[in-house]
Amino acid sequence: MLSRTATSLRPAARAGRLVLRGLATSAPVYENKRTPLYQLNVDRGAKMVPFAGFDMPLSYGDVGQVAAHNHVRNEVGLFDVSHMVQHLFSGPGAQDFLSTLTPTSLDKIPENGSSLSVLLNENGGIIDDLILTKHAADGSRWYTVTNAGRAEEDKAHFKAKLLEWNTQHPDKTVTWEILDGWGLVALQGPKSANALSKLTDADLTALKFGQSMFAEIGKDKVRCHLARGGYTGEDGFEISIPPEFAVSITEQILAIPEVWPIGLGARDSLRLEAGMCLYGNELNESVSPIEGGLAWLVSKDRRVEGAFPGSSRILAELKDGPARRRVGFEVPGAPAREGAKVFDEDGNEIGVITSGIPSPTLGTNIAMGYVKNGKHKKGTPVQIEIRKKLRPATIRPMPFVSAKYYK
Incomplete structure (x- = not known):
């Protein structure tokens, strides 16, 4: 509802x-x-x-x-x-329902704990990334935040899946509220x-x-x-x-x-x-969590049971590696911008830039993007097409600036 x-x-x-x-x-x-x-x-x-x-x-x-x-x-x-969309899911089936949409073990999250996760389509692509917060120890209440740019897609997805769930589980119904x-x-x-x-x-x-x-x-x-x-x-x-x-x-x-x-x-x-993804740049419905460097969102027990959308693709990528991987770049000289092509040292096209800026903290240019699997190791020299010229860059680990979370 x-x-x-x-x-x-x-x-x-x-x-x-x-x-x-x-x-x-x-x-x-x-x-x-x-x-x-x-x-x-x-x-x-x-x-x-x-x-x-x-x-x-x-x-x-x-x-x-x-x-x-x-x-x-x-x-x-x-x-x-x-502008972000705030949701409440409540009812005896709330946790089980959300678990059918995401690859993260929600039962492992403590009361008032939160986790990043992803909504997956049947092909293992990311519909949206979201924050899930458990407001009841028994999993009957969840506060969720999703992206504004995916509001209509998310709402349609939740609506269809919730109708299906409540029809099939009359003893574990779920109520959905949007905090307008x-x-x-x-x-x-x-x-x-x-x-x-x-x-x-x-x-x-x-x-x-x-x-x-x-x-x-x-x-x-x-x-x-x-x-x-x-x-x-x-x-x-x-x-x-x-x-x-x-x-x-x-x-x-x-x-x-x-x-x-x-x-x-x-x-x-x-x-x-901070090395964080932006939906529409680093993430979209063709990108899997494994390609996007978010394999940690696929909990260990879910990897065994595989009861989540797109599990066949995602489990295969965990075993054999994905076709492409999200990586960071350090780019001396001119900054690389979204859409710039990435080449190896031999001039073979191997990827694309999804985000790029001059870093105020580091005083150099940084970027994120995707490259072919096997070309993703840190320290790998590459070339990026910037202003119609191939310019040298290096693949480097993320985050570019270390996190300072209060733990």
């Missing part, structure tokens, strides 16, 4: 010219959606651009992308990620816990990476959901806020002097340094 709105997050109960995938700087040809924080972003001088069907902040005021990026690495920044209108912000950086502690009495030291809690935040003591983690490789929290308090809580966080609002430009460079 699908409810379009939810009143509580309860612990018991492409358009224009692309700069980044899905991020345009020219006027959209359709009307974009707006997050609950749209006006707040505009009032703070955000440059708004179309992204994943929403008007989203690229940057704020005169602060450049590099300065914003470095502030998150060294201090703390706040991202509006309310809820705010979602990501507080990221080494000083994020110190900043958040000014607005809550919750013991943040008890919350480790990959764990969540409910906490009262702000002057009105609003009950919010905190998940320790994020998309930058730094310590941080993703905070889900009830609709009527989304603006006020965000304003209170931004009133803390060291917290800067940060836009999509820095978000992309931070996630690339």
Whole structure:
């Protein structure tokens, strides 16, 4: 069953010219959606651009992308990620239902624990990547966050699979709610816990990476959901806020002097340094978790039973290796951009770049992409076609910048 709105997050109960995938700087040809924080972003001088069907902040005021990026690495920044889709799955069959869609052992996740996973199609391709958080020890309640750019595909997939499940399992039915209108912000950086502690009495030291809690935040003591983690490789929290308090809580966080609002430009460079995938660039419905360097999402017991979509392909790739592999590149000279072709030293085409930037932290150009299996070893010299010339590069391990999660 699908409810379009939810009143509580309860612990018991492409358009224009692309700069980044899905991020345009020219006027959209359709009307974009707006997050609950749209006006707040505009009032703070955000440059708004179309992204994943929403008007989203690229940057704020005169602060450049590099300065914003470095502030998150060294201090703390706040991202509006309310465009992401927040879901609740509840009922006696919730865990078993979600297990039919993903390759991750959900029964191994502790109460209030989270895991990255992937929705798979029948060919083992990735429909979307998502975060799954268990809100009940018995697996009867799950909070899930999926990508805005895949909202319609995800909803159609959930709807069809849920109808099938509830029909076949009348004693283990599942209810599905979408948290329309809820705010979602990501507080990221080494000083994020110190900043958040000014607005809550919750013991943040008890919350480790990959764990969540409910906490009262702000002057009105609003009950919010905190998940320790994020998309930058730094310590941080993703905070889900009830609709009527989304603006006020965000304003209170931004009133803390060291917290800067940060836009999509820095978000992309931070996630690339952290070696994290962006759906539509590194991941799509033809890419398997094994090709995408996400084999760890396929739990050991699931590899034995194989009861997940596309298991025949994925188990074969685990045994024999995939046809291609996601790798990192260090690219001296000019930066490599999405779509650039990759060649070996003999001039044979072996892959393609999916994302590339000048790294603010490292002071060199980095990129991600796919190369043929066997050509993926770290230290392998390659050539990348940049501005119609083949330029030398080297395959290197990821993340480019070591993660600093609170564990």
